[in-house]
Amino acid sequence: MLLISGLTKHYASAEGPVEVLKGIDFQLRSGESVALTGESGSGKSTLLHLAGGLDRPDAGTINLNGKDVTNLDDKQRAGYRRYQVGMIFQQFNLIPSLDVASNISFHARLAGRHDPLWQEQLVEALGLSLLLTRYPEQLSGGQQQRVAIGRTLAAKPSLVLADEPTGNLDEATGDNVLDLMLLLTRSAGLALLMVTHSSRLADRLDRKVILRGGKIVA
Amino acid sequence: MSGIAFWALISHWRRKPLQFATLILGVALATALWTGVQAINAEARASYARAASVLEQNELTQLVPRDGAVIPIATYARLRRDGWAVSPVIEGEYRVGTIRLRLIGIDPLTAPPGTGVSPIGNGKDLVDFISVKGRLIVSPTTARALQGKVDIALNVSDSLPDNAAFADISVADRLLQRKGSVTRLVVSPGRKISAAALSAIDPELQIREAGEQPDVARLTDSFHLNLTAFGFLSFIVGLFIVYAATGLSLEQRRATFRTLRAVGVSLRSLVAMLIFELTLFALASGVIGVVAGYFLATALMPGVASSLRGLYGAAVPGVVTLRPEWWVSGLAIAMIGTAMASANNFLQIWRMPILVAAQAQAWARMSVFALRAQAIVGAALLCLAAILIEVGSGLITGFTVLGCLLLGCALLLPSVLSLVLGLIARRSAEPLTKWFWADTRLQMPGLSMALMALLLALSANIGVGTMVSSFRTTFLGWLDQRLAAELYVTARDETEASRLRQWLPGRVKAVLPIWNVEGQVLGQSLQIFGVADDATYRDEWPVLVGTDNVWEEVTAGRGALINEQLWRGKKLFVGQPLALPNGLNVVIAGVYSDYGNPAGQVIIGIKTLERYFPEVSKLRYGLRVDPMREETVRNLLVHEFGLPATSIVDQAALKRQSRAVFEQTFLVTGALNVLTLAVAGFAMFSSLLTLSAVRLPQLAPVWAMGLRRRDLAIAELARTLALWTATFVAAIPLGLGLAWVLLTIINVEAFGWRLPMQIFPLDWLRLGAIALLAALVSMAIPVWRLATLLPAQLLTVFANER
Structure with missing residues (x-):
């Protein structure tokens, strides 16, 4: 499903170019959940951003569902993010001026895949039924992250990319959110690539990939 | 462009109604003042063109x-x-x-x-x-x-x-x-x-x-240029409001932009949506602005008509017609203004990389480089103004000097204030005081636009106020000299005038004929007056320059007095020969001030006038009467000649009329002054509101360290007042500079006379009180918000959830 090969990326810095990813080869199948771990600066988030079409690699290819998405232009990459990928961020990134119901349906409507029944099931499963008319600023961190998960899953993307989705939450809330995320992605048959620092959380996913110095070491 | 994404984008305004109102009102105010002034100008010019078409057949x-x-x-x-x-x-x-x-x-x-x-x-x-x-x-x-x-x-x-x-x-x-x-x-x-x-x-x-411009249109150009300058100043101040409001809205929505892009909205699409959003707002507020501009123009038009009549003798109707071209130009100016005010903010969005985390207060942050660049441009503009004063001439140069002076000082203001605040902060020993000044300095970039707007409005008020007051004082003094006769009488026909000439001597102290003819002198049509050989003129007439025995030369028929307008306009000099119509040749013996008269004027001896212009109408006379006998003479004139009361005017009534014309003339300027100040007050309010929205992270740590919310509110109040006071102090020398340019460059170019500049500190105090009131009103809501902040709101700063 997601096929990454020879992916290289470097950034400019005051000390000269820094190579963040050094020829990454990686594969993710449909319905599979993979934890991407490693030390800070190992390239986890960069890999996630490249896979999500937020950034362009210097070399290598990214292929999703048989289609090469490496060198898409800005408009095509926007379409890729809209129709193929769902992203969950550590900072939630909800739209502050929309209420919970509108936030959840937002990506799905944008992608033209709004399914009220599926959204209702998600809202129920995420325990957001009583919060639908609230605004993000009126929610706790855990509640906001549940809305972010709901927004991503409501759009039914084939690939879910999560960048430390529980990083801002306490352990119990984090576990709860992860349980929901795994349950829902598995039940919908979605592929999940999740960046996390926590070995404990990583162990709960199907597979674990460790990055070190821009290379996959395990 | 996606409907749902656009909806998400504009939903921001539903949650920020006050900010929305600020943006709409900013554009509307800018458009209203601009279109109002343009409407007045267009109406007056159309009137000149109509008159020229009919009377001068200039087509x-x-x-x-x-x-x-x-x-x-x-x-x-x-x-x-x-x-x-x-x-x-x-x-x-x-x-x-x-x-x-x-x-x-x-x-x-x-x-x-x-x-x-x-x-x-x-x-x-x-x-x-x-x-x-x-x-x-x-x-x-x-x-x-x-x-x-x-x-x-x-x-x-x-x-x-x-x-x-x-x-x-x-x-x-x-x-x-x-x-x-x-x-x-x-x-x-x-x-x-x-x-x-x-x-x-x-x-x-x-x-x-x-198709050449009618004479009156040329004459009144300066007046309309003056109005346009005021309209433009208000427009610029209005744009400051738009800049602040759009800047804040984009800043607050940075996270939303990032999210939108992350879920598949392209950058092009995002910018297109933002432009569409702003276009809608500009159109809506443009409509409000044009309608408000129409009402403004309707309110000011009678005053303008009166000014034009008083200053130039131009007949302009006192009503404004709503014209279709207004709508087009008003909406266009609203769109162009909004585009200008938001261009920089849009550029930032266009350049914003998708992966850069949403940074709070980036809008309120101005780099040291930008501040320095602004100061350099400001200093360059001041240098340009100085050069133009030295080498330039003409009305356009005068207004350019004015523009350079105003804009240069406004651009320099934030850097100078920042420098001063930095020095005070460094010298403060007590921690809270140090924090206060340092924090005040931190607010400079966010408030700089509003402070610049305030500086422009205050200095324009001081400058124009000084000019008008100087004019008033000089004019009234001059009026006392010119209207020396106690009574002014106009005969109904030549026979009656002849009877008057025989009857008056012996009953009054002196009879001063006010006779004049129209003639071509140096290629222009002007009035030639005759003066009697009387001590009144020698004692009272306001001669600016002249020979030692100017009156003797004039009454003897050798010399002539010319008014200041003619003297400056034709670059004449005392002692220069002057050819008058009908073969009369005289020498310029002196120059007198003649405020309020747009045309040139010549005075010769009354006998010479009679000899060379026998057709002169001899109907009007000034009478020197013992004040005790004034009423008696008036009654005698009524009874002996059956003159109607309107044919006899006493000095006091004439002065009253002249003063009324004068005050009416500057009514429009005063109204525009007040409006500009109101717009600047609104700009201040808008900026303070904007700042209060991003101040929380700066204030919360101080609150956590033991300052009450009330103390924070008082500090905010004191901070705004300190910046306001500094701006007001800066506005005084700038305003005086402005007045100097108006009096010594623009007035001379526009009207042909130069007025002595006088200082009126009491006027500044009154303006200061009004502006202080405006500042207090503008800060009421932001300070109230701060004073009533819930602890939970302050606590969010320390929570990761923020």
């Missing part, structure tokens, strides 16, 4: 005398014989009692078609018009004023301006005593006239091409 090519004199009838006859399709026109001032008419005599038989006025036409009207008794065609108002005062039948035409009359050329020749000479020749449309061919027939004639 046709004309032949005029090169030296400004008259064209002998023989020249006209020769041109006609040579096949030139020209028609004669006589123009001059005709007095009917106290009414001055601009009389235009035309020959309807040779006049190009379509250049006459409506009642002439053909048939009986034409026969009546060219009959020996003739007809006067006048406006309805003039007809009412002339009723029973002239022995010529009156016809009414709506297309004529007031105080003007059309007559057959023979009637005009008789009334104006032109004895066969004509003022100009109108050329039939479509006939080409070459300068060479004209020169061969009569080298004294020159061609005035069709």
Whole structure:
């Protein structure tokens, strides 16, 4: 499903170019959940951003569902993010001026895949039924992250990319959110690539990939 | 563009209604002031054009005398014989009692078609018009004023301006005593006239091409430029508000932009949506602005009409018509203004990389580099102003100097304040004081636009206020000198005037004839007055420069006094020979100030005037009377001559009238001053509101360290007041500089007279009090919000969830 090969990326810095990813080869199948771990600066988030079409690699290819998405232009990459990928961020990134119901349906409507029944099931499963008319600023961190998960899953993307989705939450809330995320992605048959620092959380996913110095070491 | 994404984007405003109102009002205010002023200008110019079209026939090519004199009838006859399709026109001032008419005599038989006025036409009207008794065609108002005062039948035409009359050329020749000479020749449309061919027939004639600006339009250019400058200033101040409001809205939505892009909205699409959003807002507020501009123009128009009448004698209707082109230009200016104010913010969005985390307060942050660059541009503009003062001339240069001075100082203000605040902060030992000043300095970038707007508005107020007050003081002093006679009497006809001349001596201390003729001097039409040999003039008349025995030379017929306008306009000098009409040659003996008069003026001795201009109307007199006998003389005049009360005016009434005209003249300037200040106050409010929205992370740590919310609110209040005071202090020298430019450059260029500059500190205090009130009102909501902040809101700063 997601096929990454020879992916290289470097950034400019005051000390000269820094190579963040050094020829990454990686594969993710449909319905599979993979934890991407490693030390800070190992390239986890960069890999996630490249896979999500937020950034362009210097070399290598990214292929999703048989289609090469490496060198898409800005408009095509926007379409890729809209129709193929769902992203969950550590900072939630909800739209502050929309209420919970509108936030959840937002990506799905944008992608033209709004399914009220599926959204209702998600809202129920995420325990957001009583919060639908609230605004993000009126929610706790855990509640906001549940809305972010709901927004991503409501759009039914084939690939879910999560960048430390529980990083801002306490352990119990984090576990709860992860349980929901795994349950829902598995039940919908979605592929999940999740960046996390926590070995404990990583162990709960199907597979674990460790990055070190821009290379996959395990 | 996606509907759902656009909805998400504009949902921001639903949650920020006050900010939304600020943006809409900012654009609307800027548009209203600009379109209001433009509407006034357009209305006045349309009026000049109408008058020029009817009275001066400026849509046709004309032949005029090169030296400004008259064209002998023989020249006209020769041109006609040579096949030139020209028609004669006589123009001059005709007095009917106290009414001055601009009389235009035309020959309807040779006049190009379509250049006459409506009642002439053909048939009986034409026969009546060219009959020996003739007809006067006048406006309805003039007809009412002339009723029973002239022995010529009156016809009414709506297309004529007031105080003007059309007559057959023979009637005009008789009334104006032109004895066969004509003022100009109108050329039939479509006939080409070459300068060479004209020169061969009569080298004294020159061609005035069709469509040239009417004289009054040229005269009033400065007034309209002044209004435009005010409108533009308000427009710029309004744009500051838009800049602050859009900047904040984009700042607050940075996270939303990132999310939108992350879920598949392209950058192009995002920017297109933002432009669409702002276009919608600009259109909506543009409509509000144009409507408000119409009401503003309607409110100010009577004042403007009065000013134009008082200053230039231009007749402009006191009403404004809502024109379709207003809508177009008003909406266009709203869109252009919004685009200008938001361009930089959009550029930031365009350049914003998708992966950069949403940074709070990036809007309120201005790099040291930007501040320095702004200061360099400001200093450069001040240098340019200094150079232009030294080497430049002309009205446009004057206004450029004004613009450079204002903008230069405004651009320098944030850097100077920042520098001063930094110094104070470094010198403060007590931690809270140090924090206060350092924090005040931190607010500078966010408040700089509002402070610049405030500086512009305050200095414009001080500058224009100083000019008007200087003018008022000088004018009133000058009025006391000029209106020295205790009574002014106007005879109804020459017979009555002759009786008065015989009756008055012995009953009053002195009789000062106020006789004048119109004549061409140095190529321009101006008034030539005669003065009696009387101590009143020697003692009272405001002579600016002159020979030691100026009055002796004038009364002896050797010398002439000229007014300041003529002196400056023609660059004349004392001792220079001056050729007056009818072969009268004199030497310029002195120059007198003549405020409020747009035209040049010459004074010669009364005997000389009578000798060289025997046709002079001798109806008006100033009477020097013992104040105790003033009432007696007045009653005697009424009883002996049966003069109506309106024919006798006392000095106090005349001064009262003159003062009323003066105050009315500057009413519009005062109104625009207040409006500009109001817009600046709103800009301050908008910026403070904006800042209060991003201040939380800066204030929460101080609150956590033991300062009460009330203390924070007081500190905010004190901070705003400190910045306001600094801006006000800076506005005083800038305002005085502005007044200096207005008085020594612009007034001289525009009106031809120079006024001494006077300082009025009490006016500053009054302005300061008003501006302080505006500042207090503008900070009321932001400070109230801070004082009533819930602890939970402050705590969110320390929570990761923020």
